[in-house]
Amino acid sequence: MEQAARISDRQVISKAYQWLVIAIGAVVLLAEGRRLTLVRFDFQFLVIAVMTVMVSSRVAVKIPRFNTSVTISDTFIFLALLVYGGPAAILLAFAEGLASGAHAGKKVRTILFSGAATGCSTALTVLVLTLGFGGPQYLAHRTFPEIAAAVFAMALTQYFASTGLVALGMALRHHQSFWQMWTRNYLWSSVTYFAGAMVAGFIASRVDMSGVYLVVVAIPTIFILYFTYQKYLEDVRSNAAKAEQAERARADAERARAEQAECHVEELNHYIAELERTSRALQESKEHFRHAAFHDSLTDLPNRGLFSDYLRLAMERCKRQADYVFAVLFLDLDRFKYINDSLGHSCGDQLIVELARRLQSCLRQVDTVARFGGDEFAILLDGIKDPNDAVRVAEKIQQELQKPFLLGGHEAYTSASIGIAMSSAGYEEADYILRDADTAMYRAKDAGKSCYELFDLEMHSRAVIRMRLENDLRRAMERNEFCVYYQPIMSVQSGRLSGFEALVRWQHPERGLIAPSEFIPIAEETGLIVPLGSWILEEACRQMYEWHTQHPSNRSLTMNVNLSSKQLLQAGLVQEVKAILDRTQLPARSLKLEITESVVMENAELATTMLKQLSDLNLHLCIDDFGTGYSSLSYLHRFPVDTLKIDRSFVNRIEEKDENVEIVRTIATLARNLGMEVVAEGVESEDQLACLKALNCEYAQGYLFSQALTAQAAARFIVADLERRSETDGVKPMHERELELVA
Secondary structure (H helix, E strand, C coil): CHHHHHHHHHHHHHHHHHHHHHHHHHHHHHHHHCCCCHHHCCHHHHHHHHHHHHHHCCCEEECCCCCCEEECHHHHHHHHHHHHCHHHHHHHHHHHHHHHHHHHCCCHHHHHHHHHHHHHHHHHHHHHHHHHHCCHHHHHHCCHHHHHHHHHHHHHHHHHHHHHHHHHHHHHHHCCCHHHHHHHHCHHHHHHHHHHHHHHHHHHHHHHHHCHHHHHHHHHHHHHHHHHHHHHCHHHHHHHHHHHHHHHHHHHHHHHHHHHHHHCHHHHHHHHHHHHHHHHHHHHHHHHHHHHHCECCCCCCECHHHHHHHHHHHHHHHHHCCCCCCEEEEEEEECHHHHHHHHCHHHHHHHHHHHHHHHHHCCCCCCEEEEEECCEEEEEECCCCCHHHHHHHHHHHHHHHCCCEEECCEEECCEEEEEEEEHHHCCCCHHHHHHHHHHHHHHHHHCCCCCEEECCHHHHHHHHHHHHHHHHHHHHCCCCCEEEEEEEEEECCCCCEEEEEEEEEEEECCCEEECHHHHHHHHHHHCCHHHHHHHHHHHHHHHHHHHHHHCHHHCCCEEEEECCHHHHCCCCHHHHHHHHHHHHCCCHHHEEEEEEHHHHHHCHHHHHHHHHHHHCCCCEEEEEEECCCCCCHHHHCCCCCCEEEECHHHHCCHHHCCHHHHHHHHHHHHHHHCCCEEEECCCCCHHHHHHHHHCCCCEECCCCCCCCECHHHHHHHHHHHHHHHCCCCCCCCCCHHHHHHHC
16 A cells, blocks of 8 residues: 555656646747747758658657657757757757657657657757857857867757756656666667767758758768667667566566555454554553562562562662661571472472461561572561661561461471571672571571571681582592591490491591581582492492401401482482492492481481382491481381491480480380390490490490591501400400500
8 A cells, every 4th residue: 555655656746747847848939939030941941840850750769668769850950950040949849859759659748748858958958059159050150179069068968958857757757766767778878969969060061062962961871870879779678678577577566565465454454453452451461460570479479589679779778878777687497398298399388378478477567578489588677776676586487487387287387597687797789698698597507497697707708618618529529539437336245346437538638637527518418429428338348348358257347338318319329339339349238328317207208118128238227326316216117227326415424324324225225126236326435335335235436446547547456356356355445555556
């Protein structure tokens, strides 16, 4: 539709231009008609007029693709101008233009435009000759150079005026540039004007001598020139025909597109209506989307992004108001994973929703609580007085969490670790105060969970040190910086060596020997404990096989190796243990795997399955730190466990004859009833050893016997134990001299 409108506009402009030229031509014709001198018209003029109107206008070169042509009539018009003057030439030009227009088409406007264009261009040529040379009637008295200049000016003016008027009309009609239209169609036609002007000048200079004879002789010359030029244009016609064919194809394609566009108008209108309806629907749901972008979908609390915006606003207020103080609390549930695993994720979601409600009940209207994801929440306490206000909120939250949660018909209890960071530390970025609150929260978890910690600079220093330690830990495996130490396990009754517990040590290149308590928690969190644990297991098995080979009489020695919670949950753990035993050639009965009580109870069902598969390999299983975990007595008989290790916290005070003695006695009795052995950890005095012997505890380990030893020192310990067997059958710790030899 738009294309059709553009075509119509071009047609209107083209028609207006043609009528304007026709009107100007009519004015010129009336003005010049009054100046005609009929006396000068003779037979010779009649011959020129007939040749111009009847013959030359019909012998024309058609311009390809356009409704116009080029004739040789300009030669006769130039001749009439030079011989009979301006008015006669203008009148003859109008007549020739009308005849050429009638020959080219039947439209009255086209015929009149052709005559007007030819007449106007001739009138302009007369004006140039009059202004520059005094008029054509004075040329006979001029020198040859002046005549040549006049002929050149006459040809140039007639060429530019005639072709320019027509080219401008075509440019308007076809919506193309004037320069492109003129150079493509009329640049080459200049030769006809200049050749015709020279012939006309030659004839005019000889007309008085030869009269009609010269005119008649000149006519074949003019026609020879015409046909020569027509031959030159054959190639142009061929190319123009191809171009015209391409133009028609383009026009057909445009018409087809226009028709197709009209056919799709209804479809387009329907699409626009549907688009408007969709736009309205999108506009109606736009608050919804904005709300969802900045709120948690489960609790409808602000999410991390919105909380960070609130936090930045609070920090800007701190900069403007010196007495303004706020606090950020970072909260993480303790043992949320166990609720998910035991009761299911739907109950876990219920817990999160109920927790969000309880947190809001502990806050003021101006405070903000947000959920960051999982069981992590952040609280912004706006406009408080001092850290005590933040502490009171943390304590209130802890009290609120002591109440049970009703989840899917089950009562569940949980607690939270809370970290507190104050704005008074002068933070520049919102992420920094969140980071420090998070650091304090992890400090609270390390302190025993279900508590809160207020951030201080020492925590940040420890966090930086811990980050560096983690980075070093990741490279320690590649650099072979770990080594295994071995602590002896002794028979309480006989005093003989029963085996060793493998304990990892980290030989840091800068800090020296690092204790497991410092890096094992990091290895647990990062997952590095899995490859590290595998390496420890293989190294310990290899070492025990080597000692068996060196001391065949001591092949009853066993090797205890600790398994972490992450290792126990590895699907390929059983296959890995079997592969290590095969590679090291250590008999399975010589290996004891230790699992802490808390690890076993975190997922009792999975632990039971995994422990049974390990037991099928004929190795021994031991529960470490027994008595410090959960109430596991009801589960104990379900586990294929061979040994219970009593935690050092009970052994350290056993000589005080308090409740610790009864706990140890109970564990020892329980173990015997279940067919298990008992190992006491952390034995450091003769009194402790005597109590354990009285309680019928089979094995013990601790500094009373030896600290953890290098592989070389442990080998010497084995030799010393073999030597002592022949000397005593009682329980006797090693003498100082022997310890020096071992160390």
